[in-house]
Structure formats: C-alpha cells, structure tokens
Amino acid sequence: MTTRKADVLIIGGGSIGLSCAYYLLKLGRKVTIVDSKEVAKGSSAGNAGHIVPSHIIPLAAPGIVPTALKWMLDPKNSPFGMKVSLDPKYISWLLQFALACNESNVQRAIPPLNSLGQLSAKNFAQMIAEEKFDCHYQEKGLLFLYKTEDAFAGGKHEADLMQKHGIPVDVLDKAALHQREPAAREDVIGGVHFTGDAHLNPALFLKLLADRVRAMGAEIFENTPVTGFDVADGKIRAVKTGAGDFEADQIVLAAGAWTPAVAHDLRLNIPVQSARGYSLTMSATKVMPSHALILGERRVAVSPLGNLLRLTGRLELSNLDTTVSTKHIAGIERAVREYIHLDEKLDIHETWAGLRPTTPDGMPIIGRSSRYRNLIFATGHAMLGLSLGPGTGQVVAEIVQGANPAFDLSPLRAERFW
C-alpha cells in the first residue's frame, strides 16, 4: 500500500473542511483533503443557504423539550421528529441534551456563537468579493413571518435578547411587514427582520470554494473514506484510507454527522447526533419572496436563490441515512403555502435530505484534541454549518499555526463532554 506524506490532512470536504482548507492555504500551508464521497456536497449543498450571525441562541435552550414533544403530537405537520432506539450512545445524547436545555447553557453559548457568527459573516463577505464568487449572495437579512400573536410575541422577545447582544433587528407590524415582503399572505400579522444576515446558493458557493482550493494547490482525494488510524505516543502516525495511508503533520477532523464513526477508531466518543432535514428546489415562482424567510410557527425556511426557490425544513434525530421522505417534503410545501403566495403547480427540480451534525449543548466542537497532539476537531455545527464555515476555517487555521485564535475557543473544546 502507498504511504503519502501530507502537511495538513483534512478529513471531510463539506462546508467546514473546505473552509478550513481555504484559510490554511492562504497562510501558506499545504493541504490534502480526503472525502468518502464527493467534496462540496455533504450536508450543505441542498440546505437553506442562510448566513445567520443572528443565530446566537443554541438549540439546547429552556422550553425546547416540551415544545418538541407537543409538536410530535401532530406528526403530519411537526417540524421535529426522532428515531426510536435503545443505543446507549443515543440515549446518553438525549439525556445530555435535555440537561443542557437551561438558561446557563444559553448564557455560556451566546459569546462563542456570537463571535464565531460575526467573524464568519465578515469572512463570507470578504471571500465572496475577493474571489468574485457568483453564488447569488445577498445581504438582505433574514425575515421571520408570524401568523399568531403568541408566536409573534415570542419572536419579539428573542429579538430583544439578541438586540442586547448587538444583533441588528427590525420588528415589523403588519403594515410594515407587508410593505417589506410583498410575497407574504394577507393573514401574516407581523415579522422580525434580522438585517445583518445574508443568504446564498450553497451548492454554487461550495463548488466555487472547492475549485478555488484546488487552484490554490490543495490535493483532493474523493471516494476515499478514512477507515482507521495508526496511533502511538499521543500522536496519529497514519490515517488509513482506501487509497493508502497518509502521514500528516496536522489532521483536521471535519466529517460532519459522520464524525463519531470516524472518531470511534481513535477511541474518542464525540457526541454528535445526526439530525436529518429536507429541501425541495423549484423554478422561480410568479411572486418570488424578496428575502430569505423563516416561517415562525412552522419552522420552515424559504430561500430565493436567483432563478430558483428553495423550501427547507424538519429536524429529525436520525441514523446516517439521507433517504428523502415524500411525506415530509409535502408537509414543508403545505406549510409554505400558509405564509406566502406559491404557484398552484410547482416546477420542482430537486428534493434532497441532509444531516446536521448536532451536539447536546448546541455549540460546535472546535479545538485541538488533548489526546492526540496533531488532531484538531472542527465539527458539530448542527443548523449552522454553512453559516459558521468561514469563521471556523479561520480559527482552525490559527490553531494549526499555533497563533492566538480570533476569540476565546475554550467553550468549544471537545473535552467539555468528558
């Protein structure tokens, strides 16, 4: 078997792995990427494409468990689902998640999510301008639509909290909302507009990023799954793959929802649970929304992507399985029809499923491993793996270089779970 030498080896060429590659190459490092499938696809290509520095409240927050249970009483329309399994790792993840749904977890998560979100948004704008990426990037904010007073009140409450942390937001009454978003149906009663957010076509962006890192000199091995490791003296000596072994100075583990399976061979228990979601993408409709939207009560995302419209939704604690559910795709379309004007007949191009790599406390895992000195984690970004990509890429490159990272990364260390 061939043994190849690498400077920095990145396992996984999704949003996170490619962003790490880009910032490492900019610092003059040599980069090799191995991916079990194709790069630039992973769990991001069909996602909503929202770049959301406003999302500073973690998934594990007070009230989420009862809300999720209530949703599950209406399986046809529920934005949430979960597999039934007695796997001890799954049960332990659920318990850890339930225990983290408290105010102190929210307070702990806000500073790193805020810093990483702001850094990432700044890096997106800079990278897209510098590299001239044509990917329908729009700095038009993210608009939440509400149909009930209760949900609107909840939205305003969250907006208040976020404003206190410096997130720009406009609260819109019915008239202001309809003026700002003419695609909204008459019975939408108000909205909250996070004006610092943005959106883009994620498949186009990732393809351009992959092409760029190739052009900058990255070596990319596709259809090359990592199958094991040789370790000795607190170091990974070799990464084993179908294409032979790689000996690398530094290794970045960015395998998204597959991270626990890869880390298992290192005898590391990384509590990342996959959370499946779906999207459907169609030709532009007659009344295209002019903003990226979230439908407040239904938790469905809407993304105008140039001459395409994408609807995205559901969060299901799942196996590593990307089978598309036509039932849930239909549920997403039904929900969107309640909020915006959609053509009666849609010209659907693609239906898709992807896996969010979700941690029990709702924060990503970024940092150097305490067990293997040449291993760095970059995973667990859950619903924000596109949005937080370029920020993660920058701080991972800083860790590899031994430089001070842009902000305090200690709350994001994997060791918080052990």
Ligand SMILES: Cc1cc2nc3c(=O)[nH]c(=O)nc-3n(C[C@H](O)[C@H](O)[C@H](O)COP(=O)(O)OP(=O)(O)OC[C@H]3O[C@@H](n4cnc5c(N)ncnc54)[C@H](O)[C@@H]3O)c2cc1C
């Ligand atoms: C419906 C839906 C909508 C979403 N909307 C948004 C959004 O609007 N904004 C946002 O920020 N995020 C969104 N997300 C979340 C986002 O898509 C994920 O957080 C993101 O894809 C995670 O990126 P990643 O690079 O960590 O993982 P991935 O993109 O999944 O990449 C992991 C890579 O690792 C590879 N791999 C797996 N196993 C191995 C192995 N053994 N060896 C080598 N390689 C391996 C895989 O092939 C894959 O290419 C959404 C997710 C879903 C499902």
